[in-house]
Amino acid sequence: MTCQLTAVCFDASGPLRLAQFWAGLLGREVVHDAGGAFLPGTDTQLGLRFVASRAERVGENRLHLHLTSASLADQQQTAARALALGAGHIDLGQRPEEGHIVLADPEGNEFCVIEPGNKFLAGCGFLGEIACDGTREVGLFWSAALRWPLVWDQDQETAVQSPRGGTKVAWGGPPVAPKQGRNRQRFDLAPPAHGARRSEVDRLVSLGATRLEVGEDGTVMLADPDGNEFGVLTPR
Secondary structure, eight states: OOOEEEEEEEEESSHHHHHHHHHHHHTOOOEEETTEEEEOOOSSSOEEEEEEOOOOOOSOOSEEEEEOOSSHHHHHHHHHHHHHHTOEEOOSSOOGGGOOEEEEOTTOOEEEEOOTTOGGGTTSOSEEEEEEOOOHHHHHHHHHHHTOOEEEEETTEEEEEOTTOOOEEEEOOSOOOOOOSSOSEEEEEEOSOGGGHHHHHHHHHHHTOEEEEEOTTSOEEEEOTTOOEEEEOOOO
């Protein structure tokens, strides 16, 4: 059995407030857990987890979320709902003709509301994509780690998607900005079974991951080939 990618985990100064923002935007329920707040996903839509952290943001985030739209009116409604919930507009050098709307959540995490008609995200659901900075090597690592097929591999850009469909995870290729401190967003993996977690961690290391530490809650922290932290959670 293989670890399952269950959530993108966000460090947050106010995890409950941030969870409530994303719950309102995505139409999900907040589930409280010992580490913070969780928005469960489905078989085809990734979950989001929010945990308390006092660490200041250093440098740019290495990933952001892409939300899809069924029409121009739908895109505007999603953006308006996000702004009403506490988001703000942000300028990352995007051009008007690009069509997507770039926003930041109440703690400054960027996300995009993608224009309708985007063929790459067709059928991926509302949370259509986790867009990451990263090399081709890291895309190949995650394809092997999750046993998700590559659905894009061109010009050093890669993307993977669960065999069940849904949210894609994509890496934009080089150049990748130098890593500055711990990422404020990272992947949470659920282990296949209590007895199999050690062998699964060993498999991830054999694929190119680096062991970092074991957290107070038992989460095994690793880093992928680009140095991005991720956690293999304690079996529940």
